[in-house]
Amino acid sequence: MIDNAIKRKDLLGMDDLTVDEIEAVLETAEKLKEVSQRDIKKVPTLRGKTIINLFFEPSTRTRTSFELAAKRMSADAINISASASSVVKGETLIDTAMNLEAMNPDAVVIRHPSPGAPHIISRLLKSSVVNAGDGAHEHPTQALLDLMTVKEKKKRLSGLQVVIVGDITHSRVARSNIIGFKKSGAKVRVVGAPTLIPYGIENMGVQVSYDLKESIKDADVIMMLRIQRERQEGALLPSLREYSIRYGLDMEKLEDAPKDVIILHPGPLNRGVEISPEVADSPYSLILNQVSNGLAVRMAIFYHLLGGKE
Amino acid sequence: MSFLLIKGGRLIDPLQAVDGLYDIVVEKGRVKDVLKAGMLAGNDLKNKGKVIDAEGLWVIPGMIDMHCHLREPGEEYKETIKTGTTAAVAGGYTSLAAMANTIPVNDNASVTDFILNKASVEGAANVLPVGTVTRGMKGESLVDMGELKDAGVVAFSDDGRAVMNSEIMRRALEYSKAFDLPIISHCEDTNLSGAGVIHEGYVSAVTGLKGMPSESETVMIGRDIALAELTGGRLHIAHVSTAYGVELIREAKARGVNVTAEVTPHHLTLTDDAVRGFDTAAKVNPPLRGEKDREALINGLEDGTIDVIATDHAPHSLVEKDVEFDAASSGMIGLETSLSLCLSLLFKKRINLSALIEKLTKNPARILGLERGALKKGFKADIAIIDPNAEWVVDTSKLYSKSANTPFRGWKMRGRVVKTIVNGKVVYG
Numbered sequence: 008m009i010d011n012a013i014k015r016k017d018l019l020g021m022d023d024l025t026v027d028e029i030e031a032v033l034e035t036a037e038k039l040k041e042v043s044q045r046d047i048k049k050v051p052t053l054r055g056k057t058i059i060n061l062f063f064e065p066s067t068r069t070r071t072s073f074e075l076a077a078k079r080m081s082a083d084a085i086n087i088s089a090s091a092s093s094v095v096k097g098e099t100l101i102d103t104a105m106n107l108e109a110m111n112p113d114a115v116v117i118r119h120p121s122p123g124a125p126h127i128i129s130r131l132l133k134s135s136v137v138n139a140g141d142g143a144h145e146h147p148t149q150a151l152l153d154l155m156t157v158k159e160k161k162k163r164l165s166g167l168q169v170v171i172v173g174d175i176t177h178s179r180v181a182r183s184n185i186i187g188f189k190k191s192g193a194k195v196r197v198v199g200a201p202t203l204i205p206y207g208i209e210n211m212g213v214q215v216s217y218d219l220k221e222s223i224k225d226a227d228v229i230m231m232l233r234i235q236r237e238r239q240e241g242a243l244l245p246s247l248r249e250y251s252i253r254y255g256l257d258m259e260k261l262e263d264a265p266k267d268v269i270i271l272h273p274g275p276l277n278r279g280v281e282i283s284p285e286v287a288d289s290p291y292s293l294i295l296n297q298v299s300n301g302l303a304v305r306m307a308i309f310y311h312l313l314g315g316k317e
Numbered sequence: 318m319s320f321l322l323i324k325g326g327r328l329i330d331p332l333q334a335v336d337g338l339y340d341i342v343v344e345k346g347r348v349k350d351v352l353k354a355g356m357l358a359g360n361d362l363k364n365k366g367k368v369i370d371a372e373g374l375w376v377i378p379g380m381i382d383m384h385c386h387l388r389e390p391g392e393e394y395k396e397t398i399k400t401g402t403t404a405a406v407a408g409g410y411t412s413l414a415a416m417a418n419t420i421p422v423n424d425n426a427s428v429t430d431f432i433l434n435k436a437s438v439e440g441a442a443n444v445l446p447v448g449t450v451t452r453g454m455k456g457e458s459l460v461d462m463g464e465l466k467d468a469g470v471v472a473f474s475d476d477g478r479a480v481m482n483s484e485i486m487r488r489a490l491e492y493s494k495a496f497d498l499p500i501i502s503h504c505e506d507t508n509l510s511g512a513g514v515i516h517e518g519y520v521s522a523v524t525g526l527k528g529m530p531s532e533s534e535t536v537m538i539g540r541d542i543a544l545a546e547l548t549g550g551r552l553h554i555a556h557v558s559t560a561y562g563v564e565l566i567r568e569a570k571a572r573g574v575n576v577t578a579e580v581t582p583h584h585l586t587l588t589d590d591a592v593r594g595f596d597t598a599a600k601v602n603p604p605l606r607g608e609k610d611r612e613a614l615i616n617g618l619e620d621g622t623i624d625v626i627a628t629d630h631a632p633h634s635l636v637e638k639d640v641e642f643d644a645a646s647s648g649m650i651g652l653e654t655s656l657s658l659c660l661s662l663l664f665k666k667r668i669n670l671s672a673l674i675e676k677l678t679k680n681p682a683r684i685l686g687l688e689r690g691a692l693k694k695g696f697k698a699d700i701a702i703i704d705p706n707a708e709w710v711v712d713t714s715k716l717y718s719k720s721a722n723t724p725f726r727g728w729k730m731r732g733r734v735v736k737t738i739v740n741g742k743v744v745y746g
């Protein structure tokens with residue numbers, strides 16, 4: 008049904024994907040989205056394929072999304088929750104990878120707290136590796152679902168002003184989205200406390216601002232990032248209270264934004280910290296669209312990587 | 318008695334300001350004579366000794382590495398005195414200053430004795446132990462420097478860790494004056510470097526790997542220079558990696574501060590671009606920095622701000638390196654690739670030959686107070702013979718080091734050691 012435009016083994020990051028590949032995934036995802044609206048929410052495309060979800064960090068949402076995506080494509084999905092502490096017990100990431108290889112899966116979806124961990128795994132495995140988040144590095148399926156959500160609403164990506172707000176330094180969502188939106192022709196601005204924006208980020212082709220109210224005046228898309236509560240210990244943030252006053256998005260700040268602005272958040276939300284409940288539940292918010300598009304994008308990724316044919 | 322004659326090579330000996338074709342006669346482990354090529358009467362040495370034909374080759378004083386980690390005692394699975402010195406002579410090194418962060422650390426005479434005994438039995442090269450600055454390398458109280466000096470250490474260093482307490486560093490620089498030995502400082506403000514694993518800059522911004530800023534090095538170089546100025550103690554800055562660090566040392570030297578500095582071949586060759594693919598072999602501390610830093614290091618080498626090239630040879634096994642980037646240990650091996658990497662600066666015309674050889678021989682000898690690093694009559698005969706045109710590819714399975722952690726694997730190199738002589742004996746080639 009869909010031409011398989013992606014000729015690669017792995018999806019490790021948005022950095023690897025060409026514009027054509029991104030567009031192909033989004034196109035496939037739009038078509039597969041319909042499957043989830045059927046009575047019988049399943050296509051036989053990947054029958055007989057095995058997909059392992061290997062999560063070294065707890066994340067019910069992302070894992071469930073990948074699992075459901077696999078099942079709707081009729082693949083067998085297995086979840087392995089490894090704690091990164093198994094490394095402390097002597098079993099290394101490499102051991103884990105070799106063990107998986109022996110089971111001969113078709114794809115391994117990996118989430119790991121250390122940047123580059125999926126890259127290590129991918130060098131060892133014959134099967135496809137999908138990066139479901141590696142530390143602060145990349146989270147490509149999140150970026151793809153965000154691109155899909157924006158494109159659905161705005162009918163285009165090129166020329167849009169995207170504003171990403173929050174802890175940029177520690178965010179894989181920010182990095183993958185910067186790359187994805189830039190490749191798609193959008194303009195990206197990152198906003199946050201100076202302690203949470205890394206030096207050198209300008210070289211990724213983004214604007215930097217420390218002023219949320221000012222920076223959303225021309226925004227087509229506002230993406231709020233989750234703030235980790237741990238960040239206030241240490242020297243990065245004085246307090247969550249101050250953070251929320253300066254960088255939390257509420258109705259008052261939103262008044263200055265264009266009327267057709269849309270708001271994204273990768274979840275889970277810290278209501279009242281980076282986003283007020285009124286904003287999260289407002290018509291501007293596409294948070295639930297993101298969730299359903301996440302499923303479609305992951306189905307599309309499996310389709311392309313595992314060479315689905317119909 | 319038998320002679321060793323090295324015939325017709327191009328001798329480069331910066332200490333004696335020599336660069337030309339010479340014959341070198343070695344007897345009883347020492348340099349007996351250095352004569353213009355062809356001056357030797359025809360049959361003088363025939364049948365009495367061995368002749369090495371060095372025509373077309375370069376002959377230099379054996380190189381001195383004033384910064385390496387031999388890992389023995391304690392981590393013999395990474396390297397031993399035997400394997401480390403064997404790797405050294407294969408790389409043209411004849412003397413090594415072995416850093417003190419072994420297990421146990423070299424903070425007392427019994428550990429120094431152990432290292433020296435082991436080296437005298439199994440070592441292919443001269444091993445010069447470095448003692449710690451502080452007891453247990455904990456940064457809290459000074460070691461018995463007198464005892465260590467008597468046992469044979471050539472310098473003091475807590476390398477591997479920074480001496481964070483400024484008062485302790487001040488007293489170390491002060492107290493060591495009585496023994497005229499340098500304090501080698503690993504300059505890193507560990508509060509600033511924090512959990513960083515690579516240089517803080519564009520690459521850390523893109524990869525999400527935690528960065529350590531250049532300033533974690535420079536603030537400590539600044540502090541140590543100030544303390545050297547206060548005390549008049551002998552300060553040697555280990556592995557300078559930053560442009561601003563070079564600048565601070567240049568200014569300090571101009572003011573007459575008693576400071577010397579070293580740089581590694583890897584900081585002269587690579588930038589943080591090498592970690593973009595998450596290659597743990599390129600994880601090192603101080604981290605590979607930006608192109609501007611690399612340029613500044615080469616300039617500092619050219620203008621004499623940086624005195625020495627030292628390898629910071631730091632072997633690690635797969636247990637430490639075949640893991641996630643965050644979890645991997647820092648350090649790379651360097652003894653067997655150093656010469657070729659240094660020569661590439663020569664071939665690119667960034668430094669002249671005599672200045673380059675000086676950083677590998679004469680200068681480290683001067684800083685460590687050794688009667689080596691030159692082929693002077695009466696000096697111990699430590700010699701390296703080099704084929705400057707030999708091409709080779711770094712194949713980690715063929716290296717003598719017990720470990721293989723080098724980002725240079727697969728690199729095409731030019732210039733290689735043909736023979737190495739330690740105390741008059743051919744130990745390699």
Ligand SMILES: [Zn+2]
Binds near residue numbers: 476555556602603
């Ligand atoms: Zn060091």
Ligand SMILES: [Zn+2]
Binds near residue numbers: 385386416477629631
């Ligand atoms: Zn070191």
